Amino acid sequence: MEFISQPWPWYVSGxxxxxxxxLMNYFGKGFGVSTNLETFCTIGGAGKASDYFKKDxxxxxxxxxxxxxxxxxxxxxxxxxxxxxxxxxxxDTVTDLAELGFANAGQSYLPAEIFNTENIFSLKGFAxxxxxxxxxxxxxxxxxxxxxxxxxTGLSSLQLPSLLAVIGFFIGGLIMTWFLLPLIF
Amino acid sequence: MKNIIFLIxxxxxxxxxxxxxxxxxxxxxxxxxxxxxxxxxxxxxxxxVSMVFMQLFKKGVIKNYLGENIITKEKNKGFIRTIVGGxxxxxxxxxxxxxxxxxxxxxxxxxxxxxxxxxxATIGAFIYGVLSKKLPN
Numbered sequence: 096m097e098f099i100s101q102p103w104p105w106y107v108s109g110x111x112x113x114x115x116x117x118l119m120n121y122f123g124k125g126f127g128v129s130t131n132l133e134t135f136c137t138i139g140g141a142g143k144a145s146d147y148f149k150k151d152x153x154x155x156x157x158x159x160x161x162x163x164x165x166x167x168x169x170x171x172x173x174x175x176x177x178x179x180x181x182x183x184x185x186x187d188t189v190t191d192l193a194e195l196g197f198a199n200a201g202q203s204y205l206p207a208e209i210f211n212t213e214n215i216f217s218l219k220g221f222a223x224x225x226x227x228x229x230x231x232x233x234x235x236x237x238x239x240x241x242x243x244x245x246x247x248t249g250l251s252s253l254q255l256p257s258l259l260a261v262i263g264f265f266i267g268g269l270i271m272t273w274f275l276l277p278l279i280f
Numbered sequence: 281m282k283n284i285i286f287l288i289x290x291x292x293x294x295x296x297x298x299x300x301x302x303x304x305x306x307x308x309x310x311x312x313x314x315x316x317x318x319x320x321x322x323x324x325x326x327x328x329v330s331m332v333f334m335q336l337f338k339k340g341v342i343k344n345y346l347g348e349n350i351i352t353k354e355k356n357k358g359f360i361r362t363i364v365g366g367x368x369x370x371x372x373x374x375x376x377x378x379x380x381x382x383x384x385x386x387x388x389x390x391x392x393x394x395x396x397x398x399x400x401a402t403i404g405a406f407i408y409g410v411l412s413k414k415l416p417n
Contacts, residue, residue, distance in 0.1 A: 105321025168294020169388025228400020234369030263366020
Protein backbone atom coordinates (compact mmCIF):
# COMPACT_ATOMS: atom_id res chain seq x y z
CA MET A 96 0.00 0.00 0.00
CA GLU A 97 2.95 2.26 0.75
CA PHE A 98 3.91 2.10 -2.95
CA ILE A 99 0.41 3.03 -4.08
CA SER A 100 0.17 6.14 -1.91
CA GLN A 101 3.67 7.49 -2.63
CA PRO A 102 4.55 9.33 -5.85
CA TRP A 103 5.96 6.87 -8.38
CA PRO A 104 9.58 7.27 -9.50
CA TRP A 105 10.30 7.92 -13.18
CA TYR A 106 11.49 4.36 -13.84
CA VAL A 107 8.04 3.08 -12.85
CA SER A 108 5.95 5.81 -14.52
CA GLY A 109 7.79 5.88 -17.87
CA UNK A 110 7.58 2.14 -18.60
CA UNK A 111 3.94 2.15 -17.44
CA UNK A 112 3.16 4.88 -19.98
CA UNK A 113 4.74 2.58 -22.59
CA UNK A 114 2.37 -0.18 -21.43
CA UNK A 115 -0.53 2.19 -22.22
CA UNK A 116 0.87 2.52 -25.76
CA UNK A 117 1.11 -1.28 -25.96
CA LEU A 118 -2.50 -1.75 -24.77
CA MET A 119 -3.86 0.86 -27.19
CA ASN A 120 -2.07 -0.77 -30.11
CA TYR A 121 -3.11 -4.25 -29.03
CA PHE A 122 -6.74 -3.13 -29.12
CA GLY A 123 -6.26 -1.66 -32.57
CA LYS A 124 -5.80 2.06 -31.89
CA GLY A 125 -2.92 4.53 -31.68
CA PHE A 126 -1.84 6.35 -28.52
CA GLY A 127 -2.71 10.04 -28.69
CA VAL A 128 -4.87 12.54 -26.86
CA SER A 129 -5.06 15.80 -28.81
CA THR A 130 -7.20 14.46 -31.70
CA ASN A 131 -10.09 14.53 -29.24
CA LEU A 132 -10.02 18.33 -29.35
CA GLU A 133 -10.98 18.14 -33.03
CA THR A 134 -13.68 15.61 -32.22
CA PHE A 135 -15.17 18.09 -29.71
CA CYS A 136 -15.27 20.67 -32.52
CA THR A 137 -17.00 18.23 -34.86
CA ILE A 138 -19.60 17.33 -32.22
CA GLY A 139 -20.12 21.05 -31.57
CA GLY A 140 -21.04 21.60 -35.22
CA ALA A 141 -17.72 22.93 -36.56
CA GLY A 142 -18.45 21.17 -39.85
CA LYS A 143 -20.64 24.19 -40.67
CA ALA A 144 -17.59 26.47 -40.51
CA SER A 145 -15.05 24.26 -42.25
CA ASP A 146 -14.99 21.05 -44.25
CA TYR A 147 -12.02 20.05 -42.10
CA PHE A 148 -14.48 19.06 -39.38
CA LYS A 149 -16.91 17.22 -41.66
CA LYS A 150 -16.13 13.83 -40.24
CA ASP A 151 -18.13 11.12 -38.61
CA UNK A 152 -17.26 11.69 -34.97
CA UNK A 153 -18.77 8.33 -34.01
CA UNK A 154 -15.63 6.71 -35.41
CA UNK A 155 -13.78 8.44 -32.56
CA UNK A 156 -16.09 7.18 -29.82
CA UNK A 157 -13.37 4.86 -28.50
CA UNK A 158 -11.10 7.89 -28.03
CA UNK A 159 -13.80 9.82 -26.15
CA UNK A 160 -14.05 6.82 -23.82
CA UNK A 161 -10.26 6.96 -23.45
CA UNK A 162 -10.32 10.61 -22.28
CA UNK A 163 -13.34 9.94 -20.07
CA UNK A 164 -11.18 7.24 -18.49
CA UNK A 165 -8.34 9.73 -17.96
CA UNK A 166 -10.75 12.04 -16.12
CA UNK A 167 -11.99 9.18 -13.92
CA UNK A 168 -8.39 8.06 -13.32
CA UNK A 169 -7.51 11.60 -12.25
CA UNK A 170 -10.50 11.66 -9.92
CA UNK A 171 -9.79 8.28 -8.35
CA UNK A 172 -6.08 8.88 -7.88
CA UNK A 173 -6.53 12.37 -6.43
CA UNK A 174 -9.17 11.14 -3.98
CA UNK A 175 -7.91 7.72 -2.99
CA UNK A 176 -4.31 7.16 -4.05
CA UNK A 177 -2.47 10.20 -2.79
CA UNK A 178 -0.94 10.56 0.64
CA UNK A 179 -0.09 14.22 0.20
CA UNK A 180 -0.76 17.10 -2.15
CA UNK A 181 2.81 18.34 -2.08
CA UNK A 182 5.50 17.93 -4.72
CA UNK A 183 9.12 17.44 -3.64
CA UNK A 184 10.74 20.21 -5.69
CA UNK A 185 14.36 21.12 -6.19
CA UNK A 186 15.05 23.94 -3.65
CA ASP A 187 16.45 26.03 -6.56
CA THR A 188 13.06 25.77 -8.27
CA VAL A 189 11.30 26.99 -5.13
CA THR A 190 13.70 29.98 -4.92
CA ASP A 191 13.27 30.82 -8.62
CA LEU A 192 9.50 30.67 -8.28
CA ALA A 193 9.52 32.83 -5.15
CA GLU A 194 11.37 35.49 -7.18
CA LEU A 195 8.61 35.29 -9.81
CA GLY A 196 6.05 35.83 -7.06
CA PHE A 197 4.87 32.22 -6.69
CA ALA A 198 4.40 31.58 -2.97
CA ASN A 199 4.25 28.06 -1.49
CA ALA A 200 5.75 26.37 -4.58
CA GLY A 201 5.31 22.62 -4.43
CA GLN A 202 2.74 22.55 -1.64
CA SER A 203 0.03 21.60 -4.09
CA TYR A 204 -0.11 20.09 -7.58
CA LEU A 205 -0.93 23.40 -9.23
CA PRO A 206 0.09 26.97 -8.33
CA ALA A 207 -2.78 29.09 -6.98
CA GLU A 208 -1.26 32.05 -8.86
CA ILE A 209 -2.52 30.54 -12.13
CA PHE A 210 -5.23 28.04 -11.20
CA ASN A 211 -7.19 29.65 -8.38
CA THR A 212 -10.85 29.54 -9.36
CA GLU A 213 -11.04 33.32 -8.73
CA ASN A 214 -8.55 33.86 -11.56
CA ILE A 215 -11.26 32.90 -14.05
CA PHE A 216 -13.00 36.17 -13.16
CA SER A 217 -10.01 38.47 -13.62
CA LEU A 218 -9.02 39.63 -17.09
CA LYS A 219 -5.36 38.64 -16.75
CA GLY A 220 -6.12 35.33 -15.07
CA PHE A 221 -8.67 34.38 -17.69
CA ALA A 222 -6.40 35.48 -20.54
CA UNK A 223 -3.58 33.27 -19.24
CA UNK A 224 -5.80 30.19 -18.92
CA UNK A 225 -7.58 30.53 -22.24
CA UNK A 226 -4.45 31.73 -24.07
CA UNK A 227 -2.34 28.82 -22.81
CA UNK A 228 -5.09 26.42 -23.82
CA UNK A 229 -5.40 28.02 -27.24
CA UNK A 230 -1.67 27.60 -27.92
CA UNK A 231 -1.79 23.95 -26.81
CA UNK A 232 -4.79 23.12 -29.00
CA UNK A 233 -3.65 25.06 -32.06
CA UNK A 234 -0.02 23.99 -31.74
CA UNK A 235 -0.77 20.32 -31.16
CA UNK A 236 -3.05 20.05 -34.17
CA UNK A 237 -0.74 22.06 -36.46
CA UNK A 238 2.24 19.94 -35.39
CA UNK A 239 0.12 16.78 -35.73
CA UNK A 240 0.24 15.59 -32.14
CA UNK A 241 1.13 16.30 -28.54
CA UNK A 242 3.32 14.61 -25.97
CA UNK A 243 1.65 11.20 -26.35
CA UNK A 244 1.33 11.22 -30.14
CA UNK A 245 4.64 12.85 -31.03
CA UNK A 246 7.06 12.51 -28.11
CA UNK A 247 6.18 8.94 -27.14
CA THR A 248 4.57 7.31 -30.21
CA GLY A 249 6.49 9.24 -32.88
CA LEU A 250 9.95 9.19 -31.33
CA SER A 251 9.74 5.51 -30.43
CA SER A 252 8.79 4.66 -34.02
CA LEU A 253 11.73 6.80 -35.22
CA GLN A 254 9.69 9.34 -37.16
CA LEU A 255 11.52 12.50 -38.18
CA PRO A 256 8.42 14.79 -37.97
CA SER A 257 8.09 13.83 -34.31
CA LEU A 258 11.70 14.70 -33.58
CA LEU A 259 11.10 18.12 -35.17
CA ALA A 260 7.89 18.58 -33.18
CA VAL A 261 9.62 17.68 -29.90
CA ILE A 262 12.42 20.13 -30.72
CA GLY A 263 9.63 22.69 -31.25
CA PHE A 264 8.03 21.76 -27.88
CA PHE A 265 11.34 22.59 -26.23
CA ILE A 266 12.00 25.79 -28.19
CA GLY A 267 8.57 27.07 -27.11
CA GLY A 268 8.80 25.72 -23.57
CA LEU A 269 12.25 27.17 -22.93
CA ILE A 270 11.36 30.61 -24.32
CA MET A 271 8.20 30.66 -22.20
CA THR A 272 9.89 29.48 -19.01
CA TRP A 273 13.09 31.54 -19.22
CA PHE A 274 11.91 34.76 -20.91
CA LEU A 275 8.12 35.11 -20.97
CA LEU A 276 7.05 33.86 -17.53
CA PRO A 277 9.14 36.59 -15.82
CA LEU A 278 7.35 39.16 -18.00
CA ILE A 279 3.88 37.73 -17.37
CA PHE A 280 4.23 37.35 -13.58
CA MET B 281 -18.52 -3.04 -25.27
CA LYS B 282 -15.05 -2.51 -26.68
CA ASN B 283 -15.27 1.14 -25.67
CA ILE B 284 -15.19 0.04 -22.04
CA ILE B 285 -11.69 -1.30 -22.66
CA PHE B 286 -10.54 2.16 -23.73
CA LEU B 287 -12.24 3.68 -20.70
CA ILE B 288 -10.20 1.34 -18.49
CA UNK B 289 -6.93 2.05 -20.37
CA UNK B 290 -7.66 5.78 -19.98
CA UNK B 291 -8.35 5.28 -16.29
CA UNK B 292 -4.95 3.61 -15.88
CA UNK B 293 -3.31 6.42 -17.83
CA UNK B 294 -5.00 9.02 -15.60
CA UNK B 295 -3.63 7.25 -12.52
CA UNK B 296 -0.12 7.08 -14.04
CA UNK B 297 -0.21 10.80 -14.94
CA UNK B 298 -1.19 11.66 -11.38
CA UNK B 299 1.12 9.28 -9.53
CA UNK B 300 4.09 10.29 -11.69
CA UNK B 301 3.27 13.97 -10.89
CA UNK B 302 3.31 14.73 -14.64
CA UNK B 303 0.04 16.59 -14.03
CA UNK B 304 1.84 19.07 -11.78
CA UNK B 305 2.58 22.50 -13.24
CA UNK B 306 5.72 22.55 -11.08
CA UNK B 307 7.18 19.40 -12.69
CA UNK B 308 6.92 21.01 -16.13
CA UNK B 309 8.51 24.24 -14.90
CA UNK B 310 11.34 22.25 -13.30
CA UNK B 311 11.87 20.32 -16.53
CA UNK B 312 12.23 23.48 -18.63
CA UNK B 313 14.55 24.90 -15.95
CA UNK B 314 16.68 21.71 -16.11
CA UNK B 315 16.36 21.44 -12.33
CA UNK B 316 14.99 17.92 -12.13
CA UNK B 317 15.53 14.62 -13.92
CA UNK B 318 12.00 13.35 -13.19
CA UNK B 319 10.29 14.39 -16.46
CA UNK B 320 13.28 13.46 -18.63
CA UNK B 321 13.37 10.07 -16.93
CA UNK B 322 9.64 9.50 -17.50
CA UNK B 323 9.56 10.56 -21.16
CA UNK B 324 12.96 8.97 -21.89
CA UNK B 325 12.10 5.59 -20.37
CA UNK B 326 8.62 5.66 -21.94
CA UNK B 327 10.24 6.21 -25.35
CA UNK B 328 12.89 3.51 -24.83
CA VAL B 329 10.41 0.86 -23.70
CA SER B 330 8.00 1.89 -26.49
CA MET B 331 10.85 1.53 -28.98
CA VAL B 332 11.16 -2.13 -27.98
CA PHE B 333 7.39 -2.59 -28.41
CA MET B 334 7.52 -0.86 -31.82
CA GLN B 335 10.22 -3.29 -32.98
CA LEU B 336 8.13 -6.23 -31.75
CA PHE B 337 5.09 -4.82 -33.63
CA LYS B 338 7.17 -4.42 -36.78
CA LYS B 339 8.58 -7.95 -36.62
CA GLY B 340 5.08 -9.29 -35.98
CA VAL B 341 6.03 -10.78 -32.60
CA ILE B 342 3.24 -8.77 -30.96
CA LYS B 343 0.02 -8.71 -32.98
CA ASN B 344 -3.25 -6.98 -32.19
CA TYR B 345 -6.23 -8.74 -30.58
CA LEU B 346 -7.44 -9.85 -34.02
CA GLY B 347 -4.08 -11.46 -34.75
CA GLU B 348 -3.16 -8.81 -37.34
CA ASN B 349 0.13 -6.97 -37.61
CA ILE B 350 0.23 -3.64 -35.80
CA ILE B 351 1.03 -0.74 -38.12
CA THR B 352 1.97 2.68 -36.72
CA LYS B 353 0.42 5.61 -38.53
CA GLU B 354 2.90 7.85 -40.31
CA LYS B 355 2.99 11.43 -39.06
CA ASN B 356 2.39 14.32 -41.44
CA LYS B 357 5.69 15.47 -42.81
CA GLY B 358 6.55 19.14 -43.13
CA PHE B 359 9.25 21.21 -41.51
CA ILE B 360 7.24 24.36 -40.81
CA ARG B 361 4.17 22.64 -39.42
CA THR B 362 6.13 20.51 -36.96
CA ILE B 363 8.61 23.17 -35.79
CA VAL B 364 6.17 26.10 -35.69
CA GLY B 365 3.25 24.03 -34.41
CA GLY B 366 5.54 22.39 -31.86
CA UNK B 367 6.88 25.75 -30.67
CA UNK B 368 3.37 27.17 -30.21
CA UNK B 369 2.44 24.01 -28.30
CA UNK B 370 5.57 24.47 -26.16
CA UNK B 371 4.51 28.01 -25.20
CA UNK B 372 1.16 26.72 -24.01
CA UNK B 373 2.65 23.66 -22.29
CA UNK B 374 5.12 25.72 -20.25
CA UNK B 375 2.51 28.37 -19.37
CA UNK B 376 -0.29 26.03 -18.30
CA UNK B 377 2.00 23.20 -17.17
CA UNK B 378 -0.38 20.74 -18.80
CA UNK B 379 -0.38 18.95 -22.10
CA UNK B 380 -3.67 17.40 -23.31
CA UNK B 381 -3.49 14.14 -21.30
CA UNK B 382 -2.82 15.83 -17.94
CA UNK B 383 -5.46 18.45 -18.77
CA UNK B 384 -8.15 15.77 -18.65
CA UNK B 385 -6.65 14.17 -15.54
CA UNK B 386 -6.77 17.57 -13.80
CA UNK B 387 -10.45 17.90 -14.67
CA UNK B 388 -10.85 14.71 -12.63
CA UNK B 389 -8.85 16.27 -9.80
CA UNK B 390 -11.60 18.87 -9.61
CA UNK B 391 -9.78 22.02 -10.72
CA UNK B 392 -12.43 24.31 -12.22
CA UNK B 393 -9.90 26.62 -13.89
CA UNK B 394 -8.49 23.81 -16.04
CA UNK B 395 -11.85 23.79 -17.85
CA UNK B 396 -10.93 27.23 -19.24
CA UNK B 397 -7.63 25.80 -20.50
CA UNK B 398 -9.54 22.92 -22.09
CA UNK B 399 -11.98 25.37 -23.69
CA UNK B 400 -9.02 27.35 -25.04
CA ALA B 401 -7.48 24.16 -26.43
CA THR B 402 -10.73 23.25 -28.20
CA ILE B 403 -10.96 26.76 -29.69
CA GLY B 404 -7.29 26.43 -30.76
CA ALA B 405 -8.03 23.14 -32.51
CA PHE B 406 -11.06 24.78 -34.17
CA ILE B 407 -9.04 27.74 -35.48
CA TYR B 408 -6.39 25.32 -36.76
CA GLY B 409 -9.05 23.35 -38.60
CA VAL B 410 -10.50 26.48 -40.20
CA LEU B 411 -7.07 27.71 -41.31
CA SER B 412 -5.55 24.31 -42.08
CA LYS B 413 -5.55 24.74 -45.87
CA LYS B 414 -3.96 28.19 -45.69
CA LEU B 415 -1.16 27.41 -43.24
CA PRO B 416 2.30 26.55 -44.62
CA ASN B 417 3.26 22.91 -44.35
